[in-house]
Amino acid sequence: MARRIVVITAGLSRPSSTRLLADRLADAVSTEVSARGESAEIEVIELRELAQDLATTMTAGGMPTGSVQRARDLVSSADGLIAVTPVFTASYSGLFKMFMDVLDTDAINGMPVVIAATAGTARHQLVLDHAMRPLFTYLRAVVVPTGVFAATEDFGGGEGGGALANRIARAASELAALVVAESGAVAGFAASADELVSPRRRRSGTAVDTDVTDFETLLGELGQ
């Protein structure tokens, strides 16, 4: 079964160093998933193409446009995410945050994620751990330990370039391990899958959840 990896990239220029980093991460994740005997399908969401739709969604009382709806479904149905943003004014870009803001709060429960960012100078690198990581933790995603930060100089050769390649490979390996891992009961340790605490269900929020709680149960909980 192919593992679906969705890349969210928030670069604005074309070509952008953010997309460049996103592509290198995607290639590395593909390689690492293949090395574990599975194939990976990569799908890229260029947030620049959604910029107007995101603004429209926010000013239309939260009703998502068709493109936003498709992007939300894509994200929630993924097996793993690669999220890459440029650093703007000491944080992730506004465009990146707008996309995160239109996701359902249950959209990426338990989702393996690699966080990555680009900037003109390495002085911004703590954005990964002070802004990106808490954002994904709030959404109950599983962020791999290695975050990938690339300053402009890291795209050159020498020490910086080599170190970036290493970080990409390490993050990709960490993500691949989570993406191919099977979850569920291990024979002999739990009598049945029911004994495990099930994780919160993931949902994109675009479709109405028709699996409703019976009304007698709701009344019963209130003693009525």
Add this chain to the structure above:
Amino acid sequence: MQIGVFSVGDVTMDPTTGRTPTEGERIEAMTRIALKAEEVGLDVFATGEHHNPPFVPSAPTTHLAFIAAQTQRLILSTATTLITTTDPVRIAEDYAFLQHLAGGRVDLMMGRGNTGPVYPWFGKDIRQGIPLAVENYHLLRRLWREDVVDWEGKFRTPLHGFTATPRPLDDTPPFVWHGSIRSTEIAEQAAYYGDGFFHNNIFWNMEHTAQMVNLYRRRFEHYGHGAADQAIVGLGGQVFMAETEAEAKKVFRPYFDNAPVYGHGPSLEQFTEVTPLTVGTPEMVIERTLGFADAIGDYQRQLFLMDHAGLPIEVVLEQIEILGKEVVPVLRKEFEARRPAHVPSDPPTHASLVAEGPESTYHLVAPARATAAAAATTQS
């Protein structure tokens, strides 16, 4: 098919003149809209309920009683009554009293409200929104259906030996709709009691509306109230009309572009394509509205929003005139022509509920419980 208008009661500046009506003018305008609705042959006027500016309708039964005194056949309703933050005892008494004044021309639509601070202002917790709606409405049904109520719950002080007065007109409580845009629990609630479900779709795409309505229909059947296509459904709509589409768009565009909720966001064209908003000729409105039944099945009540975004009252009255004279007669005929015989044309009215008699399941607090109990007896 019942067709009418519903008003949010917002006090909004007219963007073309810069003038904002006073609260008094806005209340007067809402009254004139209701009277116009009766004059041109519409069936329903429904008022919103809000407890914060820029909205005026904080006392719906006061207003509806005033309108009832000046009308003969108009059904007076709400859109919505705040079941979360209003004491169910007040709702039971206020609306039973209104029934007596209005000769039964009353129904109401329950909603949870969408203004966060209203909950703490009324001593409630917004995180308990759904449980509040569940408990309060169940108590409301008991207050209307049991002469003496002994009750204890989670959110209100207990009642022992309590009788809500006056008793509902002809011992027949007003018909209730439940309005919700996204909460499946509310569709489930409407289905459980066999009440109506109203989806205020004016800011939503039809695919979403259809999912909510279909859920309600499926559960209505599950609880034994009839077939899914016999469930009682209402929808919203938003229109602006002129002799040509170009003229309608020219006049309405500044109001659209500056409207609360969606102003300065999507274009009129984008919004028209996705939501029920129709800006054009009466024929376009007829075609669009008939299309709703294709999307969600034959339904029983259609309410149009005609008076928001700062539109001057003269323009609104003219719009309701066009609606009543050119649109509604055709809609009635066409909806009737497409409706299968077993699907009700109208939602229950006071007269139809009284005609069902005192033994009707309508008088049970929880008809689904009786159905389930009867099924259990048959099996054993």
